[in-house]
Amino acid sequence: MMERIEDNLFEFAEFDERESEHIAAPRYSYWKSVWRTFIRSKVTVFLSIFVIALVAFALIQPMHSGYSPTVAPNINNSEMKYLPPSSEHLFGTDNIGNEVWDVVWAGARNSILVSFVSTAIIMVIGILVGAVWGFSKKMDKWMIEVYNVVSNVPYLLLAMILSYVLGAGLGSLIFVMVCIDWIYVAYFIRTQVMIIRDREYNLASKCLGTKTFTMIIKNILPYLVSVIVTYISREIPSLISYEVFLSYMGLGLGTNYASLGRTISQYKSFMTGYPHLFWIPVLVLAAIAISLYVVGQKLADATDPRTHR
Amino acid sequence: MSEQNNREVLLSLKNVEISFDNGGKQKFKAVQDANFDIYKGETFALVGESGSGKTTIGRAIMRINELSAGEITFEGKRISGKLSKQEDTQVIRNIQMIFQDPAASLNERATIEYIISEGLYNFHLYQNEEDRIAKVDRALEEVGLLPEHKSRYPHEFSGGQRQRVGIARALIMEPKLVVADEPISALDVSIRAQVLNLMNKLKNEKSLTYLFIAHDLSVVRFIADRIAVIHLGRIVEIAETEELFAYPLHPYTVSLLSAVPMPDPIIEKQREPIVYADATEEKTGPDYAMREIRPEHYVYCTPEQAKRYAELAGQ
Amino acid sequence: MSEIIISAKDIEVQFRVRENYLTAIRKVSLDLYTGETFAIVGESGSGKSVFTKTFTGMLESNGKITNGSIMYHGQDLTKLKTEKEWASIRGVKIATVFQDPMTSLNPIRTIGSQITEVIEKHQKLSKSEAKAQAISIMGRVGIPNAAERFDNYPFQYSGGMRQRIVIAIALSCHPEILICDEPTTALDVTIQAQIIKLIKDLQKELGFTTIYITHDLGVVANVADRVGVMYGGQIIEYGTVNEIFYDPQHPYTWALLSALPQLGVKGEDLYYITGTPPSLFNKIDGDAFAPRNPKALKIDFAKEPPFFKVSDTHYAKTWLLDPRAPKVEKPAAIQNLHEKIARMTSKGGAFHVRTE
Numbered sequence: 001m002m003e004r005i006e007d008n009l010f011e012f013a014e015f016d017e018r019e020s021e022h023i024a025a026p027r028y029s030y031w032k033s034v035w036r037t038f039i040r041s042k043v044t045v046f047l048s049i050f051v052i053a054l055v056a057f058a059l060i061q062p063m064h065s066g067y068s069p070t071v072a073p074n075i076n077n078s079e080m081k082y083l084p085p086s087s088e089h090l091f092g093t094d095n096i097g098n099e100v101w102d103v104v105w106a107g108a109r110n111s112i113l114v115s116f117v118s119t120a121i122i123m124v125i126g127i128l129v130g131a132v133w134g135f136s137k138k139m140d141k142w143m144i145e146v147y148n149v150v151s152n153v154p155y156l157l158l159a160m161i162l163s164y165v166l167g168a169g170l171g172s173l174i175f176v177m178v179c180i181d182w183i184y185v186a187y188f189i190r191t192q193v194m195i196i197r198d199r200e201y202n203l204a205s206k207c208l209g210t211k212t213f214t215m216i217i218k219n220i221l222p223y224l225v226s227v228i229v230t231y232i233s234r235e236i237p238s239l240i241s242y243e244v245f246l247s248y249m250g251l252g253l254g255t256n257y258a259s260l261g262r263t264i265s266q267y268k269s270f271m272t273g274y275p276h277l278f279w280i281p282v283l284v285l286a287a288i289a290i291s292l293y294v295v296g297q298k299l300a301d302a303t304d305p306r307t308h309r
Numbered sequence: 310m311s312e313q314n315n316r317e318v319l320l321s322l323k324n325v326e327i328s329f330d331n332g333g334k335q336k337f338k339a340v341q342d343a344n345f346d347i348y349k350g351e352t353f354a355l356v357g358e359s360g361s362g363k364t365t366i367g368r369a370i371m372r373i374n375e376l377s378a379g380e381i382t383f384e385g386k387r388i389s390g391k392l393s394k395q396e397d398t399q400v401i402r403n404i405q406m407i408f409q410d411p412a413a414s415l416n417e418r419a420t421i422e423y424i425i426s427e428g429l430y431n432f433h434l435y436q437n438e439e440d441r442i443a444k445v446d447r448a449l450e451e452v453g454l455l456p457e458h459k460s461r462y463p464h465e466f467s468g469g470q471r472q473r474v475g476i477a478r479a480l481i482m483e484p485k486l487v488v489a490d491e492p493i494s495a496l497d498v499s500i501r502a503q504v505l506n507l508m509n510k511l512k513n514e515k516s517l518t519y520l521f522i523a524h525d526l527s528v529v530r531f532i533a534d535r536i537a538v539i540h541l542g543r544i545v546e547i548a549e550t551e552e553l554f555a556y557p558l559h560p561y562t563v564s565l566l567s568a569v570p571m572p573d574p575i576i577e578k579q580r581e582p583i584v585y586a587d588a589t590e591e592k593t594g595p596d597y598a599m600r601e602i603r604p605e606h607y608v609y610c611t612p613e614q615a616k617r618y619a620e621l622a623g624q
Numbered sequence: 625m626s627e628i629i630i631s632a633k634d635i636e637v638q639f640r641v642r643e644n645y646l647t648a649i650r651k652v653s654l655d656l657y658t659g660e661t662f663a664i665v666g667e668s669g670s671g672k673s674v675f676t677k678t679f680t681g682m683l684e685s686n687g688k689i690t691n692g693s694i695m696y697h698g699q700d701l702t703k704l705k706t707e708k709e710w711a712s713i714r715g716v717k718i719a720t721v722f723q724d725p726m727t728s729l730n731p732i733r734t735i736g737s738q739i740t741e742v743i744e745k746h747q748k749l750s751k752s753e754a755k756a757q758a759i760s761i762m763g764r765v766g767i768p769n770a771a772e773r774f775d776n777y778p779f780q781y782s783g784g785m786r787q788r789i790v791i792a793i794a795l796s797c798h799p800e801i802l803i804c805d806e807p808t809t810a811l812d813v814t815i816q817a818q819i820i821k822l823i824k825d826l827q828k829e830l831g832f833t834t835i836y837i838t839h840d841l842g843v844v845a846n847v848a849d850r851v852g853v854m855y856g857g858q859i860i861e862y863g864t865v866n867e868i869f870y871d872p873q874h875p876y877t878w879a880l881l882s883a884l885p886q887l888g889v890k891g892e893d894l895y896y897i898t899g900t901p902p903s904l905f906n907k908i909d910g911d912a913f914a915p916r917n918p919k920a921l922k923i924d925f926a927k928e929p930p931f932f933k934v935s936d937t938h939y940a941k942t943w944l945l946d947p948r949a950p951k952v953e954k955p956a957a958i959q960n961l962h963e964k965i966a967r968m969t970s971k972g973g974a975f976h977v978r979t980e
Contacts (some may be wrong), residue, residue: 009923010948013914021455021470021899028462030418200414204475207371208428208482209401222418305417358812359783467900497667498839502883502896509893524813527842531888554968568817570842572884573965574865577845582817 030222030305038302044295051291058108058288062258067102069258074098082274092276094267104281106258108288114170114253115239118177119232125178126185127228131216133186134193147187155180156245163246168254173246177239188231192224226304233296237289244285260285318385319486319518320347320370320404325379325389327365336377339365340542343379344599347486352512352519354533354550356526356565362542363522364409367490370520371406372397383486398432405479409491411471415463421474422459425449428482448477451514452507469500473507480511488520493528505532526569530554538562543593548606558608558618561585626657629696629800629833630679636691637674637683646904648674650857651691656801661827661834663844663865665880666854669901672837675854676803678702679835680718681710716746719794723806725786729778735762735789736774739796746797758796765792766822784815788822795826802827803835808843820847841884845869850937853877856902856912863938870961872954873932873940875920876913881958886965895957911943919944919952 039045074080074097083093091100133143158180166172196202197220205215246252247261255262260281267277301307325343328336340362347353357363368374370381372388381389388400405428408414415424425445428434435441446456452473463471472492479487489508493501509532512519523529529536529550536553538546538561546559557563564585571577596611602618610618637649648671656662664672677683678694681704694701696713704710722728730738739758743749749757755774762770765788778786787807794802804823808816824847827834836847844851845865852862853876861874872878881887882895899916902908911917914924923929923943932945944952953959 009926010921010943010946010950012950013920013922013925015918015920021453021458023458023461023465025465027460028465030462200408200410201416203368203373204406204408204414204478205416205427206373207401207406208478209398209431210427211431214431218419218423219416222416358814469900498841499667499879499883499897502885502888502894503898505885506893506896525885526813527885531885531890531894564814568814570817570820570840570846571965571969572841572845572869572881572886573962574845574848574869575962576965576969577842580846582814582821584818585814 033305033308034302037308038299041298044298047291047298048295051288051295054288054291055112058105058112062102062106062109065099065102065105067098067106067258069103069106069262070256072096072098082277084274085276085280091280092274094277095270100277100280103258103263104260104284107260107263107281108284110170110253110257111240111243111260111285112288114173114177114243115236118174118181118239119235121174121178122181122185122235123228123232125182127189127221127224129182130186130189131193131220132212134190134197134220135212135216140190143190147183150183151187156242159242159246160249160251163251168252168256170253170257173243173252177242181235181239185231185235188227189224192227193220196220196223226300229296229303230300233293233300236296237293240285240289240292316348316350318346319349319383320520321382322346322366323380323382325366325369325381326377327362327369327374328377338377338542340369343539343544345537345544345547347518347520349485349518350516351534352521352532354521354523354529354536355539356523356529356536357539358524358565360541361539363524363539364490366539367406367488367520367522370404370488372400401428402432402482403484404486404488405482405484407472407475407479407487407489407492410495411468411475412495414475415471417463420460420462421449424463424474425459425478425481427478434482444481448481451480451511452477453503467500468496469503472496472504476504476507476511480515480517483515484517486518486520488522490522491524492521494523494525501528508532526566538565543609544599545609546607547599548603552603552606556603556606556622558602558606558622559610626659628655629658630656631695632675632678632692633695634692635675635678635689635694635702637671637678637687638690639684639687641686641905644905647907648687648857648904649678650904650908652854652857652859653692654852654859654862656833656835658800658833659827659831660849661824661836661847663836663838663848663851664854664859665838665841665844665851667839667901669856669904670854671857671904672854673805676720676805676835676837679801679803680714680720682714682720715742715794715799716797717799718801718803719797719799720803720805721787721790721794721807723809725783725790725810726778728790729786731778734775734777735781736776739789739793742793742796758792761792761796762789764826765789765795766818767792783811784819787811787815787819791819791823791826795830795832798830799832801833801835803837805837806839809838809840816843823847841869841880853880856908857904858912858941860913860942861940863934863940867935867938871934871938872958873934873938873945874913874942875917875944877940878954878958879917881961882955886968887957887961895955911941921949 077097080093080097081095083089085092089099089101091104094100094103133139159176162176162179163173166176202215202219205219243252244261244264247259248265252261253259263281264278267281271278322343322345325340326338327340328338330336343366355363355366365374369376369389376389380387383400383403392400422445425448426441429441429444435444445459449456449458454470454473463474466474493504496504505528508519511517521529521533533550535547535549537544538559540561546553546562553562554566557566564583567583597609599607599609600615602608602615603622608615608618632652632654635649635652636647639646639648652675666672674683678689679701681701689702692702736755736758739761740754743754743757759770759774767773767785767788781789808819811819820843823834838844848865850862851865851868852859853868853874854860855876861868861872861877868877869881872881879897883897885894888894897916902912902915910926911924911929914920917924921943929941929943931939931941933939934945943949
């Protein structure tokens with residue numbers, strides 16, 4: 001079995017100790033890794049583009065459509081009413097001669113605006129309060145009691161009452177949603193903080209004299225990116241459906257604002273006669289909510305470093 | 310007291326008791342009546358098994374745990390209990406900690422540069438950005454790492470390298486006392502030596518004092534000057550290293566030493582471990598106290614036991 | 625005269641990790657004899673656990689045996705695929721004790737039921753007979769008041785007690801081979817001594833073969849008849865325990881022994897190994913240990929060394945044993961190992977040899 005091996009191979013090789021400390025792998029960057037993981041799946045990329053297009057369109061189209069819920073220019077033009085979807089009228093027309101296309105996008109715009117803005121405010125307040133709550137054992141003692149009381153009140157009931165009291169409108173609806181929901185976010189963050197608060201690297205920071213606020217920003221929040229994104233991915237579609245529901249019930253945005261909920265409510269009586277009137281807004285609503293949710297989930301997975309290659 | 314008279318006491322524990330709340334029920338006493346001094350420049354080892362309270366003591370010195378009784382002093386000044394902000398700052402500057410688990414003790418989302426600079430940021434211990442980066446580079450080189458590592462993240466490193474980052478993080482604060490809580494237990498055997506050598510080298514270069522918390526007696530024998538053995542919250546024996554290994558007196562110490570397997574087949578195959586009969590409850594009572602049996606060798610015992618130990622040790 | 629009870633030849637194991645393949649075991653052969661204790665020593669990533677998992681078909685789902693055979697009682701274990709095929713072997717003929725007793729036991733079932741479950745599955749006994757046998761085994765492994773503690777839950781036991789139960793479960797069907805995968809690493813040293821003694825006593829009584837996986841050379845010295853040293857997915861040296869400790873040939877074995885703190889001289893540096901183990905995703909040319917070996921030859925980077933015979937029982941996979949290689953002595957630190965350790969344990973030194 002002895003092949004021809006040159007004798008000079010049996011000399012000592014050079015040995016460099018410092019070389020062994022060198023790390024060969026390319027530098028790791030968390031956000032680059034998130035991006036790479038996110039775009040790995042073609043479905044995700046497609047859906048993301050779809051969602052962005054959908055949201056952009058919903059935000060821009062109503063600004064140029066000239067549609068307003070308080071005006072009905074074709075109300076006396078019977079030829080423009082109840083037209084089915086066609087190449088001229090993409091979604092058809094409704095009972096008062098409005099383009100369903102315009103109505104739906106105007107409603108979608110407001111649903112999206114309300115849910116995005118509310119979610120943003122809810123998350124900021126909830127994270128700040130929740131982080132401090134998770135750290136402070138003293139605050140936990142009384143805050144948990146507050147939470148227990150508040151969380152037992154039926155969400156929808158509270159929303160309806162507040163909505164009724166504050167009246168209809170974009171601003172008041174956002175206010176209602178923020179008021180009700182921030183404490184759930186705070187509680188969620190508090191629990192997450194408590195889980196990682198006593199890990200060794202946080203003790204190490206304490207031993208180095210790091211202040212609590214810095215610890216929240218640098219030690220805790222970066223770990224919570226994934227769970228926060230997960231939460232947002234569920235919160236936005238959830239708030240969209242609440243807005244739709246409230247508007248459906250006649251609360252929520254009120255008659256001055258276009259709303260998918262009110263639209264669906266108005267069109268439901270035509271379900272048998274002109275089904276396109278009912279189903280089109282419902283499907284648009286579903287498309288927005290579901291794709292937002294799925295993209296959000298994919299983003300949540302991508303921000304979890306355990307899924308990184 | 311003998312030759313220790315001219316040695317300066319850096320840290321002192323007096324009648325320290327640490328207990329934890331079991332949610333209203335009877336408090337659980339993790340540490341009872343702990344007394345020992347650590348002299349400047351020595352490596353003092355605190356040895357015990359899991360649940361002995363050794364980590365609890367270490368964390369109490371770092372002010373992570375509170376004392377329920379007793380006092381800890383550093384350079385003669387009290388560092389336990391409520392302190393003013395300035396006193397607290399002094400403690401942080403003077404006493405630093407090295408943690409056990411290299412995987413959990415570094416912030417995975419922060420760069421090495423930030424991790425090592427964290428203490429510097431907190432007290433603004435640098436003049437400008439250049440100065441800070443120079444300090445970080447120097448700290449990295451001192452522990453055998455490369456300055457290029459500072460832009461990387463902890464998970465890109467091996468366990469041994471991460472532990473060295475933890476050491477750099479502690480030592481950049483230029484403390485006088487370093488509490489090392491099982492710094493090598495989580496490392497592979499061949500890497501442990503590297504970290505131990507590093508700790509020794511840094512101790513000599515920077516005139517450090519170590520409190521070395523461990524459960525591995527073979528390692529402790531190599532690195533420690535004096536050893537305290539702790540069992541179920543009580544310190545049962547304190548002595549200089551070779552003295553302890555030559556004359557282990559407390560029955561728990563004896564059983565602990567006899568349980569350590571030696572890496573020699575001929576010897577090991579002949580040995581029988583000696584079991585400590587009171588393993589679940591520390592033998593104690595009103596007669597028990599720390600008594601000096603041989604010079605600088607203290608054992609927790611009654612007067613009768615003390616006499617017996619002294620005879621056993623040929624005193 | 626003991627005979628070979630299980631024979632593994634040229635085993636190769638690969639894991640699929642996302643789109644890459646990791647070769648965890650790179651052609652390992654091993655013969656085990658009845659009644660012996662074989663210790664596998666290595667650090668994390670050396671493959672010691674993975675190798676023994678091939679004996680019980682417990683490789684993770686992304687792992688596959690891509691080469692080799694394991695002959696056991698005339699059957700090639702690498703050919704077994706389904707749970708049914710493994711049912712008569714795993715837990716019955718070949719049992720495993722793992723490191724962490726907390727995760728080896730079901731926390732929501734009583735200790736007794738976990739033992740009787742195994743008994744009932746493999747032996748045709750009635751419930752009361754199984755319970756009696758279980759209590760007897762519990763007593764055998766040193767559980768006091770076994771009959772009363774039969775209905776306790778795992779959380780009511782200490783770590784050492786739980787590991788005794790895990791051993792009891794493993795031995796309940798009288799296996800021929802017991803694989804102990806770092807069974808005492810998570811336990812205190814005093815408990816470790818008791819568990820090691822327990823396994824040894826039971827082995828003497830029941831006559832099974834033990835494979836002991838550990839990184840602790842003290843434990844190896846205590847329990848092993850023969851030792852295999854693993855590095856980078858291969859056994860790089862094997863021999864009797866005396867040969868490995870007193871006459872090691874491979875530089876990695878030298879390094880492991882040199883790093884023992886017992887050999888440290890106060891005030892001097894301890895020996896250590898620089899760098900990190902190799903990545904097993906890549907194909908390794910030559911000796912896997914070469915990059916970390918100050919005594920590496922040029923050929924160590926080029927060609928994988930074969931096993932060189934040191935004695936009938938002792939083989940090492942290093943080019944240093946080739947007749948053309950320069951003469952390299954083992955490091956001074958590990959010469960006269962026995963004398964050095966004996967000096968530490970002599971009278972007046974601790975670590976008593978059995979006297980009182």
